[in-house]
Amino acid sequence: MKSSPPLSNGLALLITAGAAATFFILLMMLPDHHTNRTSSPSLSGESKGSGESPAALFASRCSQCHALPALMHRSPEEWRILVLKMNRYMNQTGHLSMTEDQAREVTRYIVENQK
Numbered sequence: 001m002k003s004s005p006p007l008s009n010g011l012a013l014l015i016t017a018g019a020a021a022t023f024f025i026l027l028m029m030l031p032d033h034h035t036n037r038t039s040s041p042s043l044s045g046e047s048k049g050s051g052e053s054p055a056a057l058f059a060s061r062c063s064q065c066h067a068l069p070a071l072m073h074r075s076p077e078e079w080r081i082l083v084l085k086m087n088r089y090m091n092q093t094g095h096l097s098m099t100e101d102q103a104r105e106v107t108r109y110i111v112e113n114q115k
């Protein structure tokens with residue numbers, strides 16, 4: 001068996017380094033780096049998301065893992081617990097999540113619009 005020519009090793013290394021650099025640059029360009037959400041929920045500076053309507057929050061947050069859920073009837077308390085659980089899932093899996101206030105707004109939106 002012949003060993004592969006040295007050039008291909010060098011090339012492979014270059015490509016790997018290039019890919020790593022590209023990935024790193026893309027990462028740096030991501031707009032919202034999950035900042036600490038427990039502190040200062042009312043500061044207006046928080047990337048985007050503070051100005052979203054409850055309907056928009058529901059549509060964007062609740063369709064990340066499954067189809068937007070049908071709003072079948074549940075008690076407000078059941079929805080509150082469910083939304084909190086879903087929000088915890090979002091945090092655990094690195095999805096876009098909600099502040100406490102946003103979770104409360106989405107819960108109210110669901111309760112008001114359920115069938």
Ligand code: HEC
Nearest residue numbers: 058061062063064065066069083086087089090093095106
């Ligand atoms: C991070 C992923 C993720 C996101 C985002 C998410 N869900 Fe879910 N959802 C799940 C998983 C996983 C299940 C099934 C396991 C469970 O019920 O705990 C589920 C189940 C459900 C169910 C069925 C539960 C039941 O008991 O019948 C409803 C309703 C639901 N989600 C609503 C929502 C709403 C409303 C939002 C937005 C606030 C949301 N989901 C966002 C992961 C997610």
